[in-house]
Amino acid sequence: MGIQKCKRCKKVFAAVQGAKICPNCLREEEDQFVLVKDYLWEHPGATIKELHEATEVEERIIKKFVKEGRFLQINGVDITVECERCGTAIRSGRFCxxxxxxxxxxxxxxxxxxxxxxxxxxxxxxxxxxxxxxxx
Structure with a gap:
């Protein structure tokens, strides 16, 4: 366990297992994920831009969720991000x-x-x- 500065709110916190954000920001991010996930259950064909407009969750956070593969279990959802190397559309991760x-x-x-x-x-x-x- 070490002391670290939260990447989101810049507060100092005791990091557990390499956490990059503080527990408060993590809780807030999880709440945002629930909002996005619930919207996707209702509108499985939504794009990242539509998700942002409907839920007011930042696009970069939605993209982070996609890279983590959090939407793969939801049927009918086909949200993609670009491969960081070639730009190909991918459903999770950083690279195709x-x-x-x-x-x-x-x-x-x-x-x-x-x-x-x-x-x-x-x-x-x-x-x-x-x-x-x-x-x-």
Whole structure:
């Protein structure tokens, strides 16, 4: 548990499990989610803009709910946000499947290069140590 500044209201609070917002703002955000969810049950084809206008919940918060996948369980709801890399419409998360795969491949390549450099360094250390032993 650490002390942190709330990203929404800027008050200092005791953070639990990496929370970014204080308990009061979290409660308020959950109340906003209930408003949006209830509206979606009544109007499953609503867009983010329509949700904002009807519920007065900020669009960025509605988009956050979408990225968290909170509306996937509601039948008929097809709200999407844009992939942060290519702009493709996605139903949850930050990246589309294609971009996620490309990012994972890139990370794997970097890891392989890093691992091979570590092995090379270990080999050099052994060779140097071997040379010292031979000299004795």
């Amino acid at each position: 499947e294609d971009c996620s795969q490309k990012l994972q491949n890139g990370i794997s390549k970097v890891k392989k290069v890093s691992d091979s450099k570590e092995e090379l360094k270990e080999d050099k250390d052994r060779m140097f140590l071997g040379d010292r032993i031979k000299r004795r």
